[in-house]
Amino acid sequence: MANSEFQYVRLHETWDGLAPDNWIVVRIDGKGFSKFTKRYDFAKPNDRRAIDLMNAAAVEVVKQFVDIVVAYGQSDEYSFVFHEDTTLFDRRAFKLATTIATTFSVEYALQWPQFFPGQPLTRPFPTFDGRTVLYPKLRNLRDYLSWRQADCHINNLYNTTFWSMVQLGGMTPTAAELELKKWLNQNQGTVSADKNEILFSRFKINYNNEPEVYRKGSVVFREFDDPPPSTDTNIDPHSATNPPTPTQPHQTQTKPLSKTQAEKERKRRQKARVVVEHVDIIKDGFWDSRPWILASRG
Template identity: 55%
Template sequence: MANSRFEYVKDFEQPDGLLPNTWIVVRIDGRGFHKLSNHYQFIKPNDRRALDLMNAAAVEVMKELPDLCIAYGVSDEFSFVFHPSCQLFERRNAKIVTTIVSTFTAYYIHKWAEFFPSTPLKPPYLPSFDGRAVIYPSSAILRDYMSWRQVDCHINNLYNTTFWTMVQQGGMSNTDAEQELKGTVSSDKNEILFKRFGINYNNEEEIYKKGSVLYRQFELQEPKVAQSEEEGSAVPQAETSRSQQDKLKRLRRKAQVVVDHIDIIKDDFWLRRPWILSGKPGKLPGVPA
């Protein structure tokens, strides 16, 4: 591009690079989804179609961005995780966040008709998402973040399941159900579900209790000793050449992106899938060594 006297305006742009050697988590949330879900009559407390649509959009984001190593979704939110070695867009905050948000929104709208064929999208009730990036200095803190989101999923789903059961099956008003649940703990809610309505919360579908975990599937490994804190942490890593980065991306693209509903708080999930924290692709299932 030729220089011009107007080019000085570039000086007003501020650098927004995210700290090197840290985990990047881009968390997106639906904007105004309470009104949207009411307008399109989402089923309460959980609409499987809406959750599957969220997952389908997230899978496409994972496919388009091989730098992503794992994602976690619940309700109208999704967290996308980049390894500390990621150099996508030179780790520029705005570029990474806007790419995730716009790609996810595009696929969410594109795939809407697959999951809601009888209720086409119409203004002003169009889905949109916001997002922000947060950096975490170690794999231990990243795991705590992921655990926090899954615990939050369980707490919210138990409350919503109990609340809507009291309203839909118990004939209570929203206000009365909310008032009765105020100050209750998990055991209280489980007791209400079981004694009043014969519902064993443990038998609810895993997607509702644990959310959705997306990752690239390589051959599972037998759990070994716990991973050292230094691996995937803020410890500076050896510079990866462009050719090495391209090779890793090709390997990740070959791996299937799976949607799982599994416990990610315990060590077993991470130990059997070491490629997530190491950033090094494993062996593709069914492919000879």
């Protein structure tokens, strides 16, 4: 029963290494979460326990994989950003996507009792699917993160308005949806301001006073107590996109760290505090004040 006669089937496996010099995003999404959230009576428009659980799971993922430089989450999705130079799993797409999705899903399931005590999980258990997306330029990556945060804002503004009309205004969901659609059609382009006004004038809710965790989503990254190593300190925050002046060949730029240096850097990252903040990542402020997050690796 030697297996040599069957081994040809391995030739059907394909290599799935992702192109070098691209930022890798692994985005995960809750599977069937509209049903799931009803089954567990999630508060509307936002359930703080659920968001805290998402963030707790994401923090563990970031801690475990030091090549993740930043993660952004909102609703039932999370995006994990691997540095463009990562060689984790030889950049194999399926390894990356399934490892992140399973690590997150298991964290979510095992931490659930702490956030939803007295509501034990029943089948189908919550899971998160995942995919990889490549971004060639730092600009593309920034725009991707901006896209997700803008999406968070738009959805949350809509949901907050909708649920205020239902919960505080006593409208039926159907009536609220109809009225919102009408406004949206009449006021294309001024959507946000309009909805702000509805919220304020009807329900005395000032949207800008809503908690930032709902309006901005959650950003997960490393904070260092010690200053970053000297090669990074003087770095222009945008330097990761600045190629060396062309006289310097690429090799100089990405000369791999020596093994000792790399190990030292890995340990430094492992020791760093992984924090969660609810802040604007569309404008430059966040990135300018934390240059190490997207810095090129010397």
